[in-house]
Amino acid sequence: MEYIVETKHLTKSFGKEKAVSNLEMKIPKGEIYGFLGPNGAGKTTTIRMLLGLMRPTSGSVQLFGKDMKNSRIEILKNVGSLVENPSYYPHLTARENLEASRKILNVPKKRIDEVLKQVRLHGVANKKVKGFSLGMKQRLGIAAAMLHQPELLILDEPTNGLDPSGIIEMRQLIQSLPEEYGMTVLISSHLLSEIDQMATRVGVVSKGKMIFQDSIETMRKFAQASIQVRVNDNEAAWRSLLANGQKADIGEESVTLQAEDDEQVAGSIQYLVQQGFSIYRVQEEKRSLENIFLEMTREEQAG
Amino acid sequence: MILSLVKADFLKIKRKGMWLLCLTGPFGVVALQMVNYGVRKDYLFEQMDDRWLYYILNINSFTPLAIVLGIVILTSFMASIEDETNAWKQLVALPVSKRAVYLSKFTVVSCVLFLSSVHLFLFMSGYGLTLGLGTDIPYLRLMEYSFFPFLAALPVLALQLWVATVSKNQAIPVTLGVIGVILAYSASLLPDWVIWKWPALSNDWDHSYINALLGIGFGLLLYLLGMIDFKRRDVK
Numbered sequence: 001m002e003y004i005v006e007t008k009h010l011t012k013s014f015g016k017e018k019a020v021s022n023l024e025m026k027i028p029k030g031e032i033y034g035f036l037g038p039n040g041a042g043k044t045t046t047i048r049m050l051l052g053l054m055r056p057t058s059g060s061v062q063l064f065g066k067d068m069k070n071s072r073i074e075i076l077k078n079v080g081s082l083v084e085n086p087s088y089y090p091h092l093t094a095r096e097n098l099e100a101s102r103k104i105l106n107v108p109k110k111r112i113d114e115v116l117k118q119v120r121l122h123g124v125a126n127k128k129v130k131g132f133s134l135g136m137k138q139r140l141g142i143a144a145a146m147l148h149q150p151e152l153l154i155l156d157e158p159t160n161g162l163d164p165s166g167i168i169e170m171r172q173l174i175q176s177l178p179e180e181y182g183m184t185v186l187i188s189s190h191l192l193s194e195i196d197q198m199a200t201r202v203g204v205v206s207k208g209k210m211i212f213q214d215s216i217e218t219m220r221k222f223a224q225a226s227i228q229v230r231v232n233d234n235e236a237a238w239r240s241l242l243a244n245g246q247k248a249d250i251g252e253e254s255v256t257l258q259a260e261d262d263e264q265v266a267g268s269i270q271y272l273v274q275q276g277f278s279i280y281r282v283q284e285e286k287r288s289l290e291n292i293f294l295e296m297t298r299e300e301q302a303g
Numbered sequence: 304m305i306l307s308l309v310k311a312d313f314l315k316i317k318r319k320g321m322w323l324l325c326l327t328g329p330f331g332v333v334a335l336q337m338v339n340y341g342v343r344k345d346y347l348f349e350q351m352d353d354r355w356l357y358y359i360l361n362i363n364s365f366t367p368l369a370i371v372l373g374i375v376i377l378t379s380f381m382a383s384i385e386d387e388t389n390a391w392k393q394l395v396a397l398p399v400s401k402r403a404v405y406l407s408k409f410t411v412v413s414c415v416l417f418l419s420s421v422h423l424f425l426f427m428s429g430y431g432l433t434l435g436l437g438t439d440i441p442y443l444r445l446m447e448y449s450f451f452p453f454l455a456a457l458p459v460l461a462l463q464l465w466v467a468t469v470s471k472n473q474a475i476p477v478t479l480g481v482i483g484v485i486l487a488y489s490a491s492l493l494p495d496w497v498i499w500k501w502p503a504l505s506n507d508w509d510h511s512y513i514n515a516l517l518g519i520g521f522g523l524l525l526y527l528l529g530m531i532d533f534k535r536r537d538v539k
Contacts, residue, residue, distance in 0.1 A: 048392070048537075048538070051392075051395075051396045052395075052396070053392055053395055053396060053537065053538040054537040054538065055537060072400075073398045073399065073400060074398075075398075076396060076397060076398040077398040079396070081393075081396045083392050083393070083396070084392075085388070085389070086388070087388045087389055087390035087391075087392060087393040087394075088388055088390065089315055089384065089387075089388070089390065090387065090388065091317070091318050091319060092314070092315065092317065092318075096314060096317070099311075099314060100311045100314050100315055101311070101393075101397060103307045103308075103310050103311040103314070104304075104307050104308060104311050104397050104398075104399055105397065105398070106307060141393075144393070
């Protein structure tokens with residue numbers, strides 16, 4: 001598979017503390033990669049290394065199959081980025097802000113109007129950025145990142161400070177990028193719900209380590225519902241289920257069935273009835289992605 | 304690449320009053336002599352046979368102060384434009400080398416200071432002509448005292464730019480700058496190797512071009528050190 005981003009044993013230490021350790025990130029072309037992790041997990045540090053802003057303590061970063069160490073400028077020609085809080089020059093207008101980047105990127109002037117329209121800032125193009133709301137500044141940052149139609153767009157918490165309608169717009173914009181321009185997008189967030197609605201691949205990072213990296217479907221499988229059964233004697237029911245070759249866990253007040261389809265659930269219940277248990281409740285419990293994410297990061301912290 | 308960076312940097316200093324500063328600095332230096340000569344012109348004329356030279360030396364007693372002060376303000380200013388919203392990260396994530404980013408900042412500050420020197424030349428010659436200092440106008444000497452102080456101040460410029468770009472807190476370069484201004488003010492008491500003395504154009508050999516050459520050479524060295532250090536550092 002062709003990877004747009006590939007890191008190998010990526011490590012960054014600040015003094016004794018390892019902000020990122022042995023991180024292996026792989027992003028195939030055309031994907032929207034959701035980079036998830038709690039605050040302070042090392043997301044921004046990783047992104048800074050992907051952009052060549054920071055030098056890895058060890059390990060390597062490869063973008064488009066080229067090594068960041070040797071061909072930084074060549075790589076960055078195809079990368080657009082928005083890192084953490086948007087950077088801008090408050091005393092300049094939106095247009096002048098983009099012009100400052102445009103001069104360096106060497107793209108035609110009409111791109112400025114195009115990107116301003118894409119993020120719906122064309123109405124305030126000649127106003128000073130000083131007076132913009134945070135959401136407008138964020139959108140300006142995204143406009144600047146897209147100015148040179150990069151192949152890879154790296155957005156660090158892009159929906160920070162946006163209102164709900166702004167978030168929806170941003171989501172639609174980001175989702176359209178791979179189709180329309182063949183862009184690959186890396187988007188970081190500490191909110192799973194946001195990633196869930198946009199990403200096609202997910203990487204979960206905690207304490208500087210990548211603890212999960214796969215397609216969003218695989219992650220959703222973790223979220224499959226489980227069936228909880230409450231009977232008159234939970235422990236005896238659990239034992240008899242196990243003896244019958246069913247997968248089950250015992251909880252404090254119920255037995256949890258790990259069933260893959262409805263038939264299996266029906267079979268297990270039937271079996272319990274035949275064994276003479278009184279069944280009080282059969283209920284479905286959905287594990288949200290949020291829960292999985294919390295469990296993943298908690299396990300990591302406990303270990 | 305470097306040319307587009309410089310253009311972008313000139314765009315960024317728009318509306319920041321830098322151009323005004325580049326005019327008021329040299330004007331202030333000449334204005335002080337306007338007061339001086341306005342009040343006691345006859346007395347000053349008697350001080351030296353070469354009235355032009357005496358006038359130029361009077362001007363030059365304040366030029367180093369203005370230049371060092373100007374350098375401190377301009378360099379700290381260039382850095383604060385990027386510091387304000389931490390635009391360094393956005394700038395360095397563009398396809399440019401960090402060396403070019405640094406060179407561009409240095410170039411812009413140098414250009415503004417050079418333009419200041421041109422203004423100084425114009426103001427100094429202009430006011431001198433109205434004073435009736437003599438028909439023999441020493442153009443070469445006027446140029447020498449307009450542009451050599453700038454060249455001799457290049458090490459100060461390189462040092463201040465270095466400190467300003469790597470400091471998160473602009474209080475540090477400004478403090479260094481204040482010390483620099485004091486040193487420039489007490490130039491006559493200092494040994495020749497102190498860089499803040501050089502813009503005063505006085506030395507034991509009595510050749511002002513030595514200061515200018517030393518300034519270029521040592522300025523280049525400090526510039527390179529600053530650039531290497533800037534390149535080495537992580538962008539936060």
